[in-house]
Amino acid sequence: MKKTLLIIGLVAVGLFMVYNNRSTADLILYSGRSKALVDPIIERFEQETGLRVEVRYGGTTQLAVALMEEGVRTPADVFWAQDAGALGALSQSGMFRTLPDDIIQMVPYRYASAQNLWVATSGRARVMAYSTTRVNPENLPSSIFDLTNDRWAGRIAWAPTNGSFQAFVSAMLQEYGPQTTREWLEGVKNNGAKNYANNNAILQGIASGETDLGITNHYYLLRSRVGDPRFPVENAFFRDGDIGNMINIAGVGITTASQRTEAAETFIRFLLHEETQRWFTEETFEYATAGLSGTEIRTAYELSPEIDLGSLDNLQETLNLLREAGLL
């Protein structure tokens, strides 16, 4: 009996040693972006630079909260967030160090933090998706505030639980205040807007004839078209600078605790490099933030309103508004 216990003990200790093999990476990345969107880039980066990257995947908010908990002891060098709000929250709690000027200057000023703490790697625009069979593009609303108009009664789709939609409502709240935002939410709701679970469902709904117009992110249509080039839906922007054309971003920052800032900066430059940026536009159908090549991207950028993305870090008021309007 004692022998067995001894053997079990030894095996346990042995396993413990093998088990807790420490990481030997040159760079540790916390990624709130999904593996599917990040893995191919990491592979290319490792090949080109010979640096080894290890990634911790998770939800953007979960990782952001974990980073705050880790504080100066975080093993992470770089955090890649799926939305600007998380970057803003981490900047406020002093988790990010200042990025070198050359990195900040690679993107338009709107796509970097005002304190040079983070930089956007790709963008996504809010658009209206409409049915090409039931809507004449000439009659499309020119502002998102026109969605309360009778003409669109019972023809609008939205996804109130979706993160991108909520970020947009936060932006509206920031620009126009609670009164206008509440009126808009209630107006669209009373106009018979249909609630969908997510952006994909909105597009399916438009295609299948359930609804005519939906407010969504621009790339869902492009992703749907990959499987079905004749998908009967088209994207359109509201008028120049309308809040409905808001662009949200995914972005990165380097942690204050990082000892490997050089590798981290190399990584960020790689993300903003022309080829990687092209990969974002071609593979994930997002917008490039550095270089801004391509007319489509330029148009989206010029049409979008100027918003301080980093200050969208508190959704509490947005959620309260949505709840009061009976949308959550």
Added chain:
Amino acid sequence: MIPALLVATGVLIPLLYLAIRAAEADWAVSADLIFRYRNLILLKNTVMLTAGVLITTTLIAAPLAWLTVRTDIAGKKVLTLLSVLPLAIPGYILAYALLGFGGANGTASLLLGIEIPRLSGFWGSLVAISLYTYPYMYLNLRSGLLGLDPSVEEAARSLGMSSAGVYRRIVLPQLRPAFLAGVLIIGLYVLGDFGAVSLMRFETFSYALFLQYSASYDRIYAAWLALMLLSITATILFAEYRLLRGKLFHRAGTGTARNIRISKLRWKVYPAYAGVALLMFCAIVIPVGTILYWMGRSLDSSIWNGLTNVLAMSVSASAPAAILTAMLAVPLAYISVRFPSPVSRGLERIAYFGYATPPLALALAFVFFSLNSFPILYQTMTLLVLAYSLHFLAEAIGPVRSALYQASPRIEEAARSLGHPPFQAFLNSTFPLLKNGIIAGAALVFLSCMKELPITFLLSPVGFETLALNVWSFSNEAMFAEAAPFALTILIFSSIFMGILFSREWSRT
């Protein structure tokens, strides 16, 4: 006693952490947060959902346990396996599948041509959670029924008691520990779960907590919500303690149990089959069908790449966690059953706190704790396994405790009187009798670890990935076709695992 104290300390870490964070609050703001009207609604919703799930799972599990243990229904083994299969289905998959099943654009109308109303809110949460938690109740009641000594019932009958009387006065009271173990596990699960409630959008404490973290990156008021949640847990634990006090269930004499009396179903077998079929349709066919449907939409063979590697990683964390948890459960259950005192009972109850602590809060607590006291452990497999064990300990305690209640202490006393030292006496006499309970406990923990998300996200070593993590990551991007193989692997692997467990049990009888 020492292992029990260690476990208790481990489980108390999250509580300590939450208290520290909560104390950082600005008192004016936190008073506002604690005493606002909305918390009453949250409380009402939480209590309603918990009660609803407990009633529903009992209504599903009790007949099912009786059918598969005490009747002559054909195909008992298959039925037993099918009954526990929902344990292998991650809760968020089931919730996704149920959400997508109804409605104008749902899978029901697309595939079957029938339009049923969309499930969401209270009813959606109730159905989803009940469907994947009823196996806990079923397993407890089943092992309770199997462990009953029919000679007691026979004695009652021979003294002139009616069949109904036997059930009411003999069978049901003896099933009480098993039933309460099920109630405890499911009740506490409902309190801490936010997967289903957030998808179904039903506002309970755990959902509000999740929103607090995710909508405002706030850890302080989230800690307050978590502490409120844990005070509900404490209430439930206290109630359960009162209900089980001073009960003895083991056989007084020696000897083996008699064979179980089997009821003949005759024509009633048809409604029984129909009921089981309906249950299986909702709990298994809908989620599995949804996964297969996702896969069918994109037949790309490259999605299978790297799957075995990820499977190996999943198992490398879940299996040690399952074994460790079962080993920790034995001393805790042992002292509370054999040396019942407020202290030993209290120690065992503490384990349940770990289970009811919302996983995200628990994971953050371990981040905080390990960085501040054992930085060398941070983001190691050891810490991940420890966190799993402390979180899922309650799942293993139930079966072990039930087995202990039915194992007479006389045998162990005899072994000691024959000169064996206490620990060896325990190993040679009681431990073999606990084997089934221990294996069942380890199995439950293993299945839970395979599906776990928030703890894995925050505590695993960098670069570590599990099947569940991949399912979540892909389905989050609406890349369901890519998520499907991982979900399917969890399902297949977990079912094979359960099949092996049950075949062990059957080969011995």
